Each structure stands twice: as C-alpha cells, then as structure tokens.
Amino acid sequence: MERVPETARPSIADAALVVVKIGSSSLTGPDGNLSTTAIQGLVDALAARTEDGTRVVLVSSGAIAAGLNPLTLPKRPHDLATQQAAAAVGQGQLVAAYTMAFRRHGLNVGQVLLTESDVTRRTHYVNARRTLVRLLHLGVVPVVNENDSVATQEIKFGDNDRLAALVAHLVKAQALVLLSDVDGLYDRPPARPGAQRISDVRSPRDLEGISIGGTGSKVGTGGMTTKVEAAGIATGAGIPTVLASADQVGPALAGEDVGTLFHPVDRMPKGRVLWLRHASTARGRLILDDGAVRAVVRDRKSLLPAGITAVEGRFSEGDPVDLVSRTGRVVARGLVNYDHSELPAMLGRSTHDLAADLGEEYRREVVHRDDLALL
Template identity: 65%
Template sequence: MASTEHTAYGDPSAVRARIAGASPLVVKVGSSSLTRATGGLLPEKLETLVVALAARRAAGSGVVLVSSGAIATGMTPLGLRRRPRDLATQQAAASVGQGALLAAYDRAFSAHGIITGQVLLTADDVTRRGHYTNARRTLERLLALGVVPIVNENDTVATQEIRFGDNDRLAALVAHLIDAEALVLLSDVDALYDGPPSHPGTSRIPFVPGPEAIAGVDIGGVGTGVGTGGMVTKVEAAAIATSAGVPTLLTSAANAAAALTGDDVGTAFAPTAARGRARRLWIAHATTPQGRLVLDAGAVAAVTQRGKSLLPAGIKAVEGTFAAGDPVDLVDESGTRVARGLVTYDSRELPGLLGRRTKELAATLGPEYHREVVHRDDLVLL
C-alpha cells in the first residue's frame, strides 16, 4: 500500500498536531517496553518514558498513563521464568508486581515534582452505572489536581468473564471515558507496516484515514512472552478510539518524546466519527454478554430504527443465566445480534413476563414492574 494513497483521505499533519496539543491525553505502554522477556522491570526504560510524559505534563497537558507490566514485574520475585498461563498464578504475579511497578513510577515522577495515583479497573467496574460514574469522576478529579493517574486492569480480582483482555482496549475505552483529546499506544514496534517489518520491501504506514485504508494489510503477529497483545489488539484499540472521535498514534516507547511533540513517527489514525456517549462505548467493547434475549420483528425495529427501549412485550425467549445489571445480547429470531444492553431483570424472573405489556404487569404484579427490560440509555447497537 503506497503511502501516497493515504493523504487522499485526510491530513496526517493535522492529526499529529492534534495529538501534540491534546489535553487530556491517554498514553498506553506495553509490558514489552518496560520489562525483560523473562520478567522483571527495566528501570531505565521506565524512567525514559516518564521523562517524556513529565515534559508533556509540564507543558500543561493532563496525562493518564495506562501501564501494563504488573504480571511481568512480579515474575522475578516469584521465580517465574515465563508468563504464567493459569489465571490464579497470573493474579498472584500481578499482586506482587503491581506495588513494585507503581513504586517505580512514583519515584520516577517524583523527580519531576509530579504526584501519581493508582487506578485499577475491571470491565465490571465501568459498565454498571454507579461504578462507571465513579471511575469517570475519580479520573477527572485526579487530573484536576495535577496528578498523573496510572491505570491498569485489576488483574488480582478480574475473572475471565470480566476481563478487558488487553490494555490496548482498556486504554481506548479510558480515552473515551474521560473525553481525552488523543490516545498514544506505545509498544516495542515503531509503527504499523504494510507487511512483516522484517521482510524486504515493506514500509511504514504513516497515516490511516479510516479502516478501509488498511483493509488489505496483514496485521497478524502476537506479542512478546510477557505481554498479552500484538499488533492486532493495537489496531483494534485504534479503531475503538477513532470511532469515538479520538485521534490515535501507534509507535514504540523509544519514540515517545517525538510522538508527543508531533514528529512524523509511528502511524497516526484519524478520527472516523464524532464523539458519542462514552458509556455506550464501554457497553459495546468492555462487556461479555451473560445471556441473550430473542426479539420479535417489532421489537427489533423499535430498538434499531426508532431508538426505543426494550419492553417485555417484544421478547420471544430468554437464553442464559444472568442477574439484573448484567450485559446481554439482543438477537432477532434468526439469532443475529442487533444490540447489547444492561438488563434490569434476572433471567429467572423474565420468562413469566414475556409478551406482556408493562401496564398489565404493573397492574397485576405491582408498580415496580412498570419498567423496561433494557433501557435505551443502557443499550448500544451492534
């Protein structure tokens, strides 16, 4: 893919300028940029990153750092030579490593007169209404106080069902959560290439104006032995962020200072849509559905075309086991997903309500049944 084709879709210099002047800004750094392949923190790399972030903070920008590395940092004191595969050992390594990682950041930022604050999140924390509001409020207040929040997934308590899966996606969602003006993804790869970087003839893709520009690019690849992501997760994170109006830059941690000042490094991704409601983005990308509701044709049309809430009258069947507040997929009668939302009833309670109008339910069962199964504010189309 020739780089000259990219300029036809937008202005890459304008995107880089937006990133250079963004405040607040979310920066994500991967485990491979901070730790050894066999585990253990590399203090000099962490300090180099902090110097770049401190300069940006001194220039007046609010900065949120999403940092991987807790599990890898905890591997060495536990005598682990490779990243553990089972969840319990991962959680143990994260418990040991998170404190050491944050202590290293605190020392490095303190040298620049900057206070740090730890924010650990699970997907469950930021999709349920009260938790989501608290996460947003906490991050905004930390920024207002001049603190650099250091965010990571709460590996010590997250289960497979409520994990983000990788910090690239977490960073994209945090960027939208706090209305960040830009997202920078740092790893051990300096850019997106139009083929395997080690192959002759491949070249850097400096600018991605939209998904169609890289539709034919073989992204592939996996992360290092200490990380969970690869180029695929970074491009997916860029797609999440740009679809929410957040310009994104992908480059290496070694290029952090240049990236933050707008230099022509890495790959810049242009926003592809205007900003939407942050909470709906979390529901779409940070939740794992616990069940399915099968909708009749009228309910599908009401939800997808008229922006209505889902009512009991339009539901044909309930699948799975879930509690009130859990995410569920809404599917049509052929099984095709049309939306995802947070349900207001338990799965054991819903079958007796199907096909009935809310006024009838309220009259026979009580006023608390005069409510939606999924409110439109808690629903996102897929």
C-alpha cells in the same frame, strides 16, 4: 517545554490531555525483571510533556510481568489464579518504580485499578471518571492498570490497549498514544522485504488488504490486532491515536511523523453507546421476535417483555445482555432491568398486565432505549 511551531501532527502536539499506554514487553528486560532504564525513559518524556501544562494519564501493563521473577516463574502463567498471584506481587513493584521515577521530576502518581464493571455499570464508571478527573486537577499523574489480582475471565478487558482507549474516552482526552515494541503499522509483516510503514490511517478503507496479526510477547497479551481495535474505539470517539514504539515516545508526543496516526472519525457516538458497544461483555442473550427487532433497531424504542421469545444465560439486573433476532444475529446490547430468573414468566406479556398482576415495579422496560447500543 518549548513547543515546535509547526508539527506534522498538531492534533497530538497540541492536546491538553493525553492518555499514554505502554505494554509489558517495553517495560521489562530480557531477564523478565522491570527495566528501570525503560521506566525512567518513559517517565522523562511524560514529565517533559507536563511542563507546559499538559495533563497525562498513564495506562501501564506490567504487573504480572513484574511478579514473574519474585515468584520464580519462567513465563507468564496460563491459569487465572497464578496470574492473579503474580499481579498481586508485581503491582506494588510497578507502582513503586513509577513513584520513584516521577518523584525525580517533582510529580506525584496515583494508582487506579479498574475492572470491566468499573466502566460498564453507570455508577461505577461515574465514580471512576470522578476519581481520575480529581487526580488530574490535583496535578497527579494517574497510573491505570487492569485489576488483574481480582478480575476473573468473565470481567477482564483482555488487554490494556482496549482499556486505554476506554480511559481516553472516560477522561475526554484529546489524544491517545499506544506504545509497544512495534514502531507502527506496516503494509505487510515488517520482516518482509519492502515492508513500508503506514504513516496515516484516515478510515477503515485504509486498512483493506493489510494483514494485521501478532499475539504479543511472552510477557504481554496484546498484539497488533488489539492495538488497531483500540485505535478504532478511540477514533470512533473523536480521539486521534498514535501507535509507536516505546523508544519513540518523545517524538510521538511532540507530533513528529513517527509510528502510525489513526485519524478520528467525523461522527461520534454518545458516550453511553460507546461504552456499551466496546467495554461490556454480554452475560446473556434475549431472543426477540421480528416486531421487537424493528422497534429496537429501526424505531430506536425500548425493549418490552412482549417482544421477547426466549432468555439465555445467567445475569442480574444491570448486567449487559445481547439482543438477538430469530435468525441468531446480534442486533444490540443493553443493560437489563431484570434478573434472568424473573424474565421467563414475563415473556410475551404487556407491561400493563404485568403491573396489574405483579406490581408497579414490573411496568418498567426490560432494556431502556437510553441503555441500548446498536451493533
């Protein structure tokens, strides 16, 4: 593909690795079926971008929507079991459609289904990254989706906007493009007279006074709020993000002034911190005394059992938990090194005493400082 010498957004046009996310409503027609025209149009634009050596990861919603018609469901079901059934039926149709569309351009696709644990537990997300990177090196276009057919409410991302932002960080993308049926962020609801598109968001201050709402279409789960939040995750990791409509995918990838560009922030958190902060859902809470709060927040030290006053929830070793002050303020999130049933007997005791009474394995921290993200 011949590049335009100068673009309004060179950070997007020149990106060597791009993550593109598309929502369910942009892939289905009025009858709820997958639209081959919409899929082919998207794939044509992505294939054109790959011609100059750009690597592309596609995060695609649509599995549940694709399963509605075969199961004669009039709309997206609310209960988890039916959602999982629809996803199981629809995921095959979705990937088959992408396989055929990309094959016309001589490209192979690889399906990658993720759950939240795949990006919160260290061994899992290392494996997820290894798979995605290898697919890209082999010239394959990864098609990523949440594994809706097995995910429970407790381990769901909630929407693919957040998943796309986390995948962009996982593969170290240079750009993220969020596509939907909305052509950008507006300074007021687009239907209101005088509404103007916001071309650039350079900091959270640019969003002050702007009403951000919307709950998505009847076949999707996201809305403008989730897209802005996803942009915040990505730009917080140094990744410029464009929010545009699906029919603008070509111009958006070319760096033209369409949609809304969210500029990256200057300071980027470490990878583990970003994942803990945005990808994880706490399975429980540890209540800390004032000294432990100071040690964790101010001194950036590990959490020891001596500073914990109470344990709430049911969790296992390696699960994310919230660290909470006596006043109820969540100060950090981290990966706990003990099961919820082990901790009550350890509270207020030093690791030295615990090791002497229970064994050397109890000398370890409750949450190591390398597995902590301040909130």
